[in-house]
Structures are given as C-alpha cells and as structure tokens.
Amino acid sequence: MPVAAIVDNYRGERLDALANFHGNQILYLGWDHHLMFCSPVALPVPPDMPFGKVIGELMPGAFSLHPEFGQIDWSGVVWHLNGEPFTPDMDKGLAEQGIDHKSIVRFATPGLDGIGGSGS
Amino acid sequence: MSKVYIALQDNEESHYIVEAIEEDNPDATVIYQPAMIRIENEGFLAIKRETVEEKMGRDWEVQALHVNLITLGGNVDEDDDQLTLTWNQ
C-alpha cells in the first residue's frame, strides 16, 4: 500500500523530480568527521559537470572555512557514493559515473578528524 | 509499577489541593519546581473532593481542578467525589 487514501490508486506529485531543477540535478556533499558544518550540503549542479570541478570549485565554496581544509591531501581521500565505496573519475561527468539526481558524495580525510580530533 | 503524576500551578488554591493529596496519598512525592508543583506516586493517586473542601473550608467541585491543572499522567477516572489516576501495570 503506497499510501492510505480515500481514493484508489492515489499518486502524489514528485515535487523534487529532476525535471523541476532547470537542467540541474541535486548533489549532496558531506565531509566525514567535520561537523562544524552541521550537516551535508545540497547543491544544484549540471549532470555533465566533471568531478574535478566538484573538488576545484564546489568543495572550497562549501568547506574552506574549516581550518583543516587547506591541509587535505586529495589523493588520499576516501570516497563514498550513496553509501558504497567509490573512486571518482576527475574528467568524467557526474551522471556518466553514476552520480545521479539526489546522490550523496561523502568523503573522509584520514589524519584530519576535525577540530582537536573531536569530529567537528 | 509505573508512576502516575499530576502537576499543578504553584498558587494559593493549589496549596490546599496539594495538602489534600498529601493527606489522602501518604506515599506520594511532592516536587516543587519553578511556578509548578508536581506530585507523583507509584501506580495510583486520588484527589478527593471532601478532603479538598475540608482544607479550603468551602465547597469545591472536582472539575474545578482544571483551573489549576498543568498536566497529568495515568488513566483518568473522574466523578463527583474524586479524580483518580492509575497505571494498571
């Protein structure tokens, strides 16, 4: 039963359908153990945006206020896509490497564990 | 046994009600917090009209409890003579 409703076969409007974002898709980015950013962030991005731009442009915009941001060794970062281990291809577009609408890209930076190692 | 509880606004009228509750429920615990009085007891608590009237020195209807009530916990049963709170387990 997809919903209890007074009419049969009730179907709800998909408010966040990809088509509603004017050519963009929603990408969620979360930096593990850095909860000074209280939650992962949400960004509208073109589906063909190369992953390199995520690191080069989106990450600094979202996370550079953290004192550890400048120390990140991007070659040692551990990535997860929607909960699964993942190795991004810097040159390929997001959609092309399976990062679809409302996907979560999480990254951990071993050795950098937040303010004083507190996870913040 | 779980605790039933009732909380009343901390005011003149409630003081008489609390006195009556203490008399009728000798095991109850009375806790004073800012602006409120919380009374809790294992399993059962009764607020009896007769005792409250005796403390106040005038007629009092059980339903007038609502004027000073803040909250309560437990199964409620109310009639002309008393309001009781109970947990069955």
Added chain:
Amino acid sequence: MTARKLNLKDKYRLLTRDLEWEYSYRDYEEIFKQESFEGIKITDWSKWEDPFRLTMDAYWKYQAEKEKKLYAIFDAFAQNNGQQNVADARYVNAIKLFLTGVSPLEYQAYNGFAHVGRQFGGVGARVACQMQSLDELRHVQTQIHAMSHYNKHFDGFQDFSHMHDRVWYLSVPKSFFDDARSAGPFEFMVAIGFSFEYVLTNLLFVPFMSGAAYNGDMATVTFGFSAQSDEARHMTLGLEIIKFMLEQHEDNVPIVQRWINKWLWRGYRVLTLVAMMMDYMLPNKVMSWQESFEVYFEEAASALFKDLARYGIKMPDYAATAIAEKEHLSHQAWSIFYNYGHAAAFHTWLPTEEEMDWLSEKYPNTFDKYYRPRYEQWRRMEEAGERYYNPTLPMLCQTCQIPMGFTDMDDPTLVSYRQSEYDGDRYNFCSDGCKDIFDFEPEKYVQSWLPVHQIYQGHCGGAEMEDVLGGYYRINLGTDNLDYKGSPDEARWNDWHGLETAEEKLKKAS
C-alpha cells in the same frame, strides 16, 4: 423527577449521548464516509467513554475561569513592563521560535479537530473533538495575544504566520501537522492526541514553561500552563481513543502499533527544537533537556507502554534511538541554527564560558568530547571578526525536513545517512524512523515541500539569498537575523538597563 442536581455521570449521558439521533433516511456509510478507509474496525461506539465526563456547560464555566486568570496576568505583565524583567534578551528568541513554530500548529489543531469531529460515528468522540477544537483556537489566540506584547519591544515577531508557511526550519513543525491533517480521522487522533499532546506538548509546556517562569517571563508561563491544562484533557482523549480502537477489534492492533511507531518518532523529531530551547535559550537554567526527556519522555512512555502491553502494543524500536540521542540532540540542534543564523528570524549566539561549564556538567559523556571544541573554534572565528555562518544550503531529511545534523549513535562524529529508491528516484533520510515512514507511504512523502529544493527550483522569490530571506520569508535582514551580538535587540536591552542604572544614580544623587 426531583429538582436535585444531576450527578456527573448522568449529566454526561444526557448532555452528550442524548444528543445522538437515529439516521433514518441516509446510510451510515454515507454520513461517515471517512470512518473505514484506514482499516480501523469499530463495532460499538457506545463503548466510548470520556474519562473527564466533561459537558458543554461545565466546559464554558471552567474555560472562562482560566481565561480570566490568564488575562489578568497578561495585563499585569504589560503594565509592569514585564519585557524588561526577563532574565536576558537572548531568552526572547525562544519565544520568537514559539510564535512562528508552535502557535500556528494550535491553529492547525483547531482546524483538524473541527474536521475529524465530523467524521466519527460516535457522539462521545464527536463532542470531545468539538471541545478540543475550541481549546486549540483558544490556545492560538492567547498565545498571539501574550506575545503581541513582545512584538512592541523586540524584532522578529511581526510576520509569524507568513513565515510559518515559508521559512525553512518552520517547515519542520508545519509538515508534521500537514502530515497529520492529511491522514484519516483515526490516524489524526493518534498523531495529535498521542504524539503531539503526550510526547510533544508535555515537554514544551511543562519543563520549558517552568523554565520561562524561572527566567521572569510570567506571560509565557501563564499561557503555557493554561494551555497545558487543556492538553491534559487532550492527552487523556488521545490515550482513550487508542485504547478504544484496540478494544474494538483485534485487526486494529497492528494498524495502531504502526501509527504509534510513526507518530512517536515524528513527534520526537519536532522536539529537536524544544531541546535547544531548553539547553541553549534559557539563560537561567532549571533542568537540562536530558533531565526533562527522562521524566516526560522515557518515564512517561515506559509507563504508557507497560499499560498498553495487555493489548499487544509494544514500545517502538525507535525509542532506543531517541534515548541514545538525548545526550546529543540539543547540541546538534543549536549547531544547525548557529550554522544558519543568517537565515533565521531569531538570533543565535555562542554559549558563554559559564554556560558551557553547565553543559559539561549536565552532559559529562558528550559535551566536552564532541561539542565544546566546535564552540571554541567558532569563538576563535568570532574573535577574529569572522563570525561563522555556513555558506551553503543544507541537505534535508525527506520526512522530518530537518537538516541532516543527526549523527550515528555508534559513532557520534558521523552523520546518520539513510536512503531509499522509489519509482526511479532517490530519497534521503536522517534515521530509520524517517525512512520507514516514507517506505510505508511513499506516495505521500514524495510530495514533501523541502525548502532547500524549493529554493533551487526557483519558487522562493529568486536566486539571491536576499530575495529568499528578505523578499520571500520577510525576514528584516540585519535586524531579525544574525548573531545576538550586535543586534538591535541587544542594543535596546542594554539601553533599558543602562537607563535604569542612570535613574538609580539620579535617585542617589538627590
């Protein structure tokens, strides 16, 4: 019959049950169209009993008494410039959150009970819903009235109902009620009678209001306690309807259990706001969120579920998560609002050193380990003239709509992520509770109006943050939002108290 006074039971029978009539020219199903679609089976409405046996005449009498007491205190508060006597102007921000986030829910409850009161075949339940509907209208009116006094002296109160329908964090309480009101009548009763009254208002209107009193806010504590005295009746009604459904038919048990699971979690998530109001927004401390939670949630819920065990009802699994989160919830909530203080219609601030020490003492397992370092970093940034604000919009949970700030209780430094795929799309959640609610009724929650996504779709006034916050939300930028430090509220407060000092000096001089 002699002219003696009727006793309570007879009066209840005559003034409630006796109002019912036989339906002679229409079918029952046609009159009460919404009574059966949720799968709840009622075989005998006459078994319904209102434990308070409240009749309309007594209702008017005692409600009028409550109102008289209440308005006497509002008048006294206003006449004595009560706004100057609260513990600290920071406190007033909790009241702004109350007016924008909670009072409109009272209005929703009024509408909701007026609606479901029409849907039940039993006259006892209909009369109880009618009274509750009136109660809720009284609550919204008295709350607006009490807080209108603050509107004369502080920022952020002016557009509460407009904001309630639009502002990102207010979508949390708003969507809670939208969810309840778009459910069937029996689910609504569990949602509001059980979750909202039993779980939510008991924490908001009892320990928080006691705290308001301790912080000098006589107007708020009075409307709070006055409302809660009605809520005590509502909680009893909520519990009564749960027991009634369980006793009517065994097929009702799994349905009721699922609603209890769902609404306990929904209500608990809304309490996130109350957690931070308790721990961070009351300058004079009475009890911590954790302490209140233990008394009004854990103790109360365990008593309730023990009592319901004889019907085969169990404590929801999610309760264990809620209990584990009690040492984290308020800190995570305040972090969210500190991050997005530029986008809120009230002020945020860093706890003082003394307040942090109190938090360490109350949260010995978590505060110093996880949260104090964060505040110290933010303080370093503030001292450097760069008060931290998060520059990017947050990811929200599809169900509760709260930014994904809750963490995994096995590792509290990791965000708790849950995901479902439905009809070709991904949906994201903060918890098992929120995910399960979606998974059971996805066609309902695909419609969630998530404020962040709505901004990105261009439905909130424009592409620039000023368009959204100033234009669409109607936050007076630079006045209602940002840190308490440097706000016009702070300047006024200091001015009042400076003036008092000057007067005292004059007195002494003369």
